[in-house]
Amino acid sequence: MTERTLSGIGVTPLSGVGTVVWYRPDADLPEPPAPEDVDEDAELARFEDARAAAEDELEAERERTAERVGEEEAAVFDAHVQFLNDPQITDGVTDAIEGGLPAEHAVQETFSEFVEQFENMGGRMGERADDLRDVRDRLVRVLSDGERVDLSSLPEGSVVVAERLTPSDTAQLDPERVAGFVTVTGGRTSHAAIFARSLALPAIVGVGEELQSVEDGTEVVVDGESGDLVVDPTDERKEAAAAAAEVDIRHESVETADGVDIEVAANIGTLADLGPAVDRGADGVGLFRTEFLFLDRESPPDEDEQYEAYVKALESFEDGRVVVRTLDIGGDKPVPYLDLPDEENPFLGERGIRRSLGPDADLFETQVRALLRAAASADGANLSVMLPLVSTVEELRAGRERFESVAADLDSEGVENELPEFGIMVETPAAAFMADRFAPHVDFFSIGTNDLAQYVMAAERGNERVSDLGDYRQPAVLRAIDATVSATEGEDCWVGMCGEMAGDPDLTELLVGLGLDELSMSAVTVPQVKAAVAETDTADARELAERVLQADTKAEVAEILTLDQ
Ligand SMILES: C=C(OP(=O)(O)O)C(=O)O
Structure with missing residues (x-):
């Protein structure tokens, strides 16, 4: 049996070895009666x-x-x-x-x-x-009284192969028994891909029709990093994949080969994400997307409920920083009870800080109260807050003033509170252009490359037709990052990154070279990024960054970084 390789989109940097189990849930219906x-x-x-x-x-x-x-x-x-x-x-x-x-x-x-x-x-x-x-x-x-195919009790070492996996299918997969999954259809942001990352499962999506040629019972290696599905692998290949599957989880903080500290943190949406973040060795939380506390319910969480949530996150990382982003509602994150306006271009409309300083001012005040109280709690010294979608200095000032005036209110009520470290997301071209004017007013920037790439390139995130344009490896996006970091020179302002780019271990050296102090990502890639940091030499990384910044095209960037396109 000769080894062959099919290519798809790898969605987790994990490898698995196992035996194919085809999952075909949709049986054809018989002809209808007259x-x-x-x-x-x-x-x-x-x-x-x-x-x-x-x-x-x-x-x-x-x-x-x-x-x-x-x-x-x-x-x-x-x-x-x-x-x-x-x-x-x-x-x-x-x-x-x-x-x-x-x-x-x-x-x-x-x-x-x-x-x-x-x-x-x-x-x-x-x-x-x-x-x-x-x-x-x-x-x-x-x-049709069909039997439910039980994905939760597959034989150990199964690699589930399917046309597509729905969220309910994926949620049934038991990571203890399943060695990975591979689908004909799907993209990097499909539900199946998101679940794979949450469950830390090796997975490849979008392999195409060629996948149909892989039969039940075939041995395969799933390389969720490169997107390669190796069919009938050699023994050496299997051993290499098994070795790669054993990720080295570091719970201690990491420094580059020449001794520069780089914080490697996790992004969380809900408290359920805290466990995986701790387990995979994150130093802290680099982005707490608090809007998830507000979604899928009938009314917003009150001050105490929010306070408890923030304190819980702080308790999980007693020695690490927890960066909480204030509400980022609007855009692609609708909240039914808020009666958001119907906008032609919601990503360019009333979202993030624009709502917090406008129609959601009351919600914002409640959140600020909860945050100021959490900052004064036992572990609160490690709390940082940041504002989303800032594009003007006035917004930054107004946001900051809200924190100060609410703190004064709490003082007058005799409620213990503390002003936390204060920063903004850099995710609009305006923020990147004006970074030197923002820097003196903040303790830190966190670059949100998902939105920054979409706004710099005018290419909607999640729209597959323009995904090549909206790629964070586009030279214009890299220049925006460089401009942001360079603007902090001589200022007391650290710079982190919390978009998907930060979790791509192939880019860690470049990001260190560009001068990032902190990288925050979904928990699954924390070990790989920590390993990449430890291998990086900052002088080499800076030289690499300088070369990459000279590139005219994304293809040239990829070539310098020796990446697949
Ligand atoms: C981290 C980001 O924010 P979100 O994905 O939550 O919009 C970003 O835009 O990069």
């Missing part, structure tokens, strides 16, 4: 029963996912319930039944039309098509 043979009332009733049963299943899976993976990932099941009850879709199914189709065929037909519509929209909306498919297949399975 319309006159369909009992309309009975089919309508079957559809209603199936909807209720599917909703019960979704609620159970939501709970299970919240426990095993995290609240943020569990939220996808709420979106499924919304689709299940969306009047436009349910009316469509009802009409199709009244037109003479049995319930399962009516569901298949109606949902498939909506799936197509969402796919045509592309970007984030395109990704919702996967959710719709998931709801459709669930309903069809319930209606």
Whole structure:
């Protein structure tokens, strides 16, 4: 048997060796009977029963996912319930039944039309098509009494291979038993990819139709870093992959080979992310996306609930820094109870600090109170706060003044409080251009490359059609980072990075060379980035950065960094 390699998109920097188990959940429906043979009332009733049963299943899976993976990932099941009850879709199914189709065929037909519509929209909306498919297949399975394929009790060492994996499929995978997964479709930001990172599973998505040629029972190596699926691997290949799978987790802080401290922290959305962050050796939290405390509920968390959450994060990292970002609502993060305006370009609209200083001023005040109190708690000395989407000095001043005036209010109420370290996200071109004017007013910058790349390149994040443009390796993005760091020279202002770029170990040397003091990422890549820091020599890194900054194109950047395009 000769070894061969298929290529896809690697979504976790982890490797696994195992045996292929094909997962094909969508069996074809039989031909429908003639319309006159369909009992309309009975089919309508079957559809209603199936909807209720599917909703019960979704609620159970939501709970299970919240426990095993995290609240943020569990939220996808709420979106499924919304689709299940969306009047436009349910009316469509009802009409199709009244037109003479049995319930399962009516569901298949109606949902498939909506799936197509969402796919045509592309970007984030395109990704919702996967959710719709998931709801459709669930309903069809319930209606046709299909057996649920049990992904949670696969033989140990299985590599799950599928056309696509829905969030409910992925949530069932047991990382103790599954060696990885590989899918025909999917992109870096698909739900399956996000789950893979949360579960720390080796995974490759978007391999394409060639994957169908890999049969059940075949031995494979899943290289989630390069995106290579090695079929019928040699013994040496398997041994190398098994060795690579054993990541060295460092719980102590890390310095470069020539002794420069670089903080390697984790990004968190909810408290469920704290465990993995600690387990994988993060020095602290470099980005607490507090908006996740506000999503998927009927009303905002009150001051005490927020205080508890911030203190919990601080307690998890007694010796490390916890950087809390104030509410970043709007853009692609809607909150139903806030009645956000319908905007043509929400990413360019009222989001982040713009809302906190405007329509969400009350919410902001509550959050600031909770943060000031948390800063005065036993572990509060390590708390830092930063404002999202700042683009003018006035916004920075106004944000800072809010902290000062709320602190004065708390003082007058006799409530213990403390002003924490204060910074801003650098994620707009305006902030990068004006960084020298911001620097004297802050203790730190944290560069959010996900948004910075989208705004510098005018390429919507999550829109696959422009993903090549929106890449953080574009020279213009690298120049924006360089300009930001250079603007802090001579100022007492450290610079971190909390976008996806910070978690790419292939770029660690470059980022150290550009002068970053801190890198924050999803917990899964913390060990790899720490290892890369330890191997870096800062003089070499600076020289590398200088060469990279001379590049005209992304291809040249990749060539200098010896990366795949
Ligand atoms: C970290 C970032 O923020 P978010 O992804 O939460 O918008 C960023 O924009 O890089």
